[in-house]
C-alpha cells in the first residue's frame with residue numbers, strides 16, 4: 414500500500430513537472446485566431462456548465478416580462494454586447510473569428526442556459542475567454558433586462574423582433 418501511494422505521488426509530481434516544462438517551453442499555443450478544436454470546445458463547455466451549477470444559485474428574475482423591458486434589453490445588448498455577439502441581422506466578424514473560444518452569435522445560436530445562469534455569466538464573466546464580467550459596469554437590473562431579452566429571442570413581440578433582425582452588425 415505504501416509503495417502504491419509513493420508511486421501515485423511520484424506520478425503526480427512527474428505530470429506536474431511535464432506541465433510546467435510544456436508551459437515554460439513557449440510551444441503552448443496562444444493565438445486567439447486559431448480554430449478551437451472540437452474536443453477543446455466540448456471540454457470547455459462541459460466545465461463551464463459544471464462551474465455554473467456549482468456556484469450560481471437559482472434566483473428569480475426581478476425584471477417583468479414587458480415590451481418596454483425587452484426593448485431596453487435589446488438596446489443594452491446592441492450598445493454593449495453586439496460588437497462581439499452580433500445581432501439578429503448579422504454576425505460579428507470579430508466575435509466569430511478572432512476570439513478563443515468564439516463569442517456565440519445569439520442571432521443564430523440562442524442561449525440555452527436558464528436566466529439565472531445567464532445572469533451569472535453576464536455579471537462575473539468567464540475566465541480565460543473574451544467574456545468579461547459586467548459587475549460594477551452595468552446596473553444589475555439592466556443585466557437582467559439583457560438576460561430577459563436573450564431568453565425570449567424565440568418569442569419576441571414583432572416590434573422588438575423587427576428591430577433585432579433589421580440591425581446589421
Ligand code: HEC
Nearest residue numbers: 493494497512514515516524531534535539542543544559
Ligand atoms: C469583447 C467581446 C465580448 C463582449 C463585449 C461580450 N461578450 Fe459575451 N462572450 C464573449 C466570448 C468570447 C464568449 C465565449 C465564452 C465561452 O465560450 O466560454 C462569451 C460568452 C457569453 C455568454 C455565454 C453563452 C454560452 O452559451 O456559453 C453569454 C450569456 C454572454 N457572453 C453574454 C454577453 C452579454 C449579455 C454581453 C453584453 C452585456 C456580452 N456577452 C459582451 C465575448 C464577449
